[in-house]
Amino acid sequence: MGTTKVTDMDWDKLRIFHAVADVGSLTHAGDKLNLSQSAVSRQIRALEESLNATLFHRHARGLILTEQGELLFDATKSMSKRLEAASARIRDSEDEVFGELRVTTTFGFGTLWLAPRLTKLFEQYPNLKIDLMLEERVLDLPMREADVAIRMKEPSQADLVRKRLMTVQMRLYASRAYLDRNGTPQTAEDIKNHRLICQNQNSAQVGSAAVLVQKLITHGPGSMLSVNNYFGVLQGVLHDLGIGILPDYVTEDFPDLVQVLPHEDTSGVPVYLAYPEELRHSQRVSAFRDFVQTEIMAHRKHMKEMGKL
Structure with missing residues (x-):
């Protein structure tokens, strides 16, 4: 086994490896990267030679990661998420809210309360793109599986900004x-x-x-x-x-x-909004947080008028 360190590797080769591992195909990775299949294949072979390790098993159905490949893919996934976070922070404008915001919440709250109210958010910020991920699994915000979470209990992960929104019965x-x-x-x-x-x-x-x-x-x-x-x-x-x-x-x-x-x-069931500390100054996150808080206030007012609070 070679002694090459990740820090000594060619970043471009790592980027190409990550794309191939992600889609399991040289051809599809090449399409994604605007490279020919042969160029992608050469870069993968060069990376394997530098590591003195086989990263993929070649099958007729496509490519499957070896144990060593899995280890490297775990590292490149972490790198990719951190780079996305840095890129998001750099792109955030002081004067304009735009770009993608990944929001996760439960299926019930997302379909029955949040999604029907998003019209107001898009009217205010037409260039915002919301990726709404509805699932009961708690996504890892510090690892950037999502940017913002709305959950039915207080988040336990460290390095999160959290705010209690309301209590549900x-x-x-x-x-x-x-x-x-x-x-x-x-x-x-x-x-x-x-x-x-x-x-x-x-x-x-x-x-x-x-x-x-x-x-x-x-x-x-x-x-x-x-x-x-x-x-x-x-x-x-x-x-x-x-x-x-x-x-x-x-x-x-x-x-x-x-x-x-x-x-x-x-x-009562407490409802919390949370996001990573590193996104505290994100314009997209701030816009979404303010929108949700405004809608919660309007919701509470309406419920009181209906005599249901």
């Missing part, structure tokens, strides 16, 4: 048509006469909702519909299928929902 809702047809339950035991709509127990969800589901299940719902996200639960409720467990913020945009069993309210 998980509550039981039904449509008026469903209640007119099936009656309104007065106690938790009455759930035996109704269909319960909730997230399935294997899907990621806030703890307070899971506790409420467990409690209601002990009373033997007459029927159940389980879905792996709150958007599906909401659709079931809106289409008169039963009584659903939903975050209370949905009632602003769907005011016809009727809350049932109000005494079964769960503990």
Whole structure:
């Protein structure tokens, strides 16, 4: 094995290696880099010779990283994310908000609350590009898997700027048509006469909702519909299928929902916005943060006027 250090390597060769490892093909990497396949292949061979290591297994289906290749790809991924962060900071203008902002949040909050309000953000900043990543997995902000996160608990990662936005309650809702047809339950035991709509127990969800589901299940719902996200639960409720467990913020945009069993309210779920310390002065991040805070204030005001806070 050679003794070449990463710091001694040709940056251009590392850039080409990263592109090949990322797509698993010399041809596709060449297209991405505007280089011929033979030029890409020469650079990879030269890098392997300098390291005295084989970085790829060649197969008819494409290229697969060797163990040594995986080690180098981990390093180039980290380098690429750090370079993206530096580039983003350099591109940030003091006077204009533009470029890409990667925002991650849960599927429920992203589809039911955030996405419907983005029109106002784009009206204010038409040159902004939002990459909205909706998933329950907590992305690593310091490693730049995303720029900004909105999460249903306080982020635990270090080197983050964090701000508490609001508290969400998980509550039981039904449509008026469903209640007119099936009656309104007065106690938790009455759930035996109704269909319960909730997230399935294997899907990621806030703890307070899971506790409420467990409690209601002990009373033997007459029927159940389980879905792996709150958007599906909401659709079931809106289409008169039963009584659903939903975050209370949905009632602003769907005011016809009727809350049932109000005494079964769960503990509050804190909602936090967070971003890496190194993006504290990013114009894109500041614009998004201010937009979300303004929308939260408007949301709270509207909920108070509706008598739901």
